[in-house]
Amino acid sequence: MSQRSVSNVAAQLNSAEWTQILSKLNPASQQEIVAQLTPYAGKVDDSYMQAVNQDPAAQFKMMMQMMLDMQTKLRDTMKELEAVKADGGGGGGGGGMSALDRNRARLKKGKKTCQQSR
Numbered sequence: 001m002s003q004r005s006v007s008n009v010a011a012q013l014n015s016a017e018w019t020q021i022l023s024k025l026n027p028a029s030q031q032e033i034v035a036q037l038t039p040y041a042g043k044v045d046d047s048y049m050q051a052v053n054q055d056p057a058a059q060f061k062m063m064m065q066m067m068l069d070m071q072t073k074l075r076d077t078m079k080e081l082e083a084v085k086a087d088g089g090g091g092g093g094g095g096g097m098s099a100l101d102r103n104r105a106r107l108k109k110g111k112k113t114c115q116q117s118r
Helices: 003-012 015-023 027-044 046-054 056-086 099-116
Strands: none
Touching: 003 056, 046 056
16 A cells, blocks of 8 residues: 555544554554654644645645545545456346446336337
């Protein structure tokens, strides 16, 4: 995982998730993480968010970073979906027909019905 991805995931975790993750680490690792985070503790207050909210350039930078991270996640998810589809997965049965294909067939059938009733 790239450094940007790790930081994005870490930023999105809530306190319960952090508690669960940190509880699985050995005490030395926990202390190392705390030591590394301590210099940034002051950044977590409301003044940081106020500064970002007042600076359009900072907002834009933050927004672009989030967009890039979401795009990366979307690409990764699409690759995973393609792999599942290639392996014959996807669930739902349907005789090998994807949900999208079933929906298209249903829509075509609906159009034929509407045209016949005219």
